[in-house]
Amino acid sequence: MNWIERKILGFFVKTKGIFSAPLFGGKGIIFMLHRVLPENERNAFTLNKDLAITPEKLEEFILFFKQKGYVFISLDELADYLDEKIKFQQKFICLTFDDGYKDNLIVGLPVLKKHQVPATIYVTNCLPNGTAIMWWYLFENHVKSHSELILNSSKGRSVFQWENEPSAFSQFGKVSEAIKSIPGNELPVVLSQSFGLSVSEMEAHGEAISLSWEEIKELSNDPLITIGAHTMNHICLKQQLEELVVEEMKASKIEIEKYIGKEVVHFAYPFGGEVDVSKRELEIAAEVGYRTSTLNQAGSIFKSNKKSKQALARMPLGNRIDSERISNYINGIYHFSVNGFKKQKYQ
Numbered sequence: 064m065n066w067i068e069r070k071i072l073g074f075f076v077k078t079k080g081i082f083s084a085p086l087f088g089g090k091g092i093i094f095m096l097h098r099v100l101p102e103n104e105r106n107a108f109t110l111n112k113d114l115a116i117t118p119e120k121l122e123e124f125i126l127f128f129k130q131k132g133y134v135f136i137s138l139d140e141l142a143d144y145l146d147e148k149i150k151f152q153q154k155f156i157c158l159t160f161d162d163g164y165k166d167n168l169i170v171g172l173p174v175l176k177k178h179q180v181p182a183t184i185y186v187t188n189c190l191p192n193g194t195a196i197m198w199w200y201l202f203e204n205h206v207k208s209h210s211e212l213i214l215n216s217s218k219g220r221s222v223f224q225w226e227n228e229p230s231a232f233s234q235f236g237k238v239s240e241a242i243k244s245i246p247g248n249e250l251p252v253v254l255s256q257s258f259g260l261s262v263s264e265m266e267a268h269g270e271a272i273s274l275s276w277e278e279i280k281e282l283s284n285d286p287l288i289t290i291g292a293h294t295m296n297h298i299c300l301k302q303q304l305e306e307l308v309v310e311e312m313k314a315s316k317i318e319i320e321k322y323i324g325k326e327v328v329h330f331a332y333p334f335g336g337e338v339d340v341s342k343r344e345l346e347i348a349a350e351v352g353y354r355t356s357t358l359n360q361a362g363s364i365f366k367s368n369k370k371s372k373q374a375l376a377r378m379p380l381g382n383r384i385d386s387e388r389i390s391n392y393i394n395g396i397y398h399f400s401v402n403g404f405k406k407q408k409y410q
């Protein structure tokens with residue numbers, strides 16, 4: 064952010080978003096969620112805890128936006144809006160849940176049904192296939208009984224050491240970057256050595272909290288639910304060879320379509336940050352046949368996203384997102400503080 068943008072940000076904050084809202088508030092917001100769990104089932108480690116919203120908080124957000132006059136729409140409706148096939152008088156919200164956790168069906172769906180709110184679940188195929196290695200949870204468990212983590216791959220050797228849990232968790236960002244840089248085909252063996260668990264033990268941990276294909280089919284039969292794709296193995300696409308990127312984005316679509324008997328036209332990039340997605344992936348997403356693809360980057364949805372349907376901004380929603388942050392999502396101050404004048408990504 065340059066000094067002009069910083070000055071303008073100060074003005075936007077001082078005037079409580081009145082001037083930023085028409086410029087940066089946008090027509091709607093896509094929210095990113097993962098799990099829906101009761102408070103007593105949420106994890107201890109903050110970053111993992113934040114992966115789950117409580118059903119009460121989800122309901123509170125739904126009621127808040129409805130009361131503000133927002134309409135909840137599906138990603139098909141969003142795509143139709145961007146293609147100028149339909150119009151909305153009100154501003155809109157799209158809810159999306161990543162990865163394909165079992166609690167989406169058990170805890171999340173009843174809340175969505177109660178308020179007749181549509182949502183998309185982006186399934187990472189390795190979850191229902193029982194081959195997901197959820198290293199973010201394995202790391203949390205590992206920390207409890209170890210004082211180091213060694214990652215040994217063809218990319219080199221990284222050693223992380225800690226004296227207590229807070230110190231371990233403060234290194235999570237670096238651990239995460241190191242794991243994301245490991246080539247996908249080496250990952251199971253590398254993590255097996257790092258965590259001292261067999262590949263099948265790691266997979267069993269993931270399978271227990273993943274949706275099965277039968278449950279995904281059941282969800283897809285619900286008129287409120289859209290099933291989207293999120294790659295086969297939840298790898299950081301930007302760091303992979305093009306051939307593998309195409310395979311991950313194409314095979315996941317085809318396999319989900321086989322199980323649910325419907326076309327899959329919405330995609331979310333794994334991790335979705337600037338370090339995870341490049342222009343190459345946006346082009347591949349369009350070639351593979353996705354109507355929309357979402358990021359994990361600050362921003363609202365504008366009419367002008369017609370030209371960038373493969374790079375839709377999406378922001379997190381969870382128990383720690385307070386009312387001030389929500390106001391700054393709505394009036395665009397939050398995105399302006401991150402992006403400055405740049406409304407659209409990857410241009």
Ligand SMILES: [Zn+2]
Pocket residue numbers: 161162293297333334
């Ligand atoms: Zn994900």
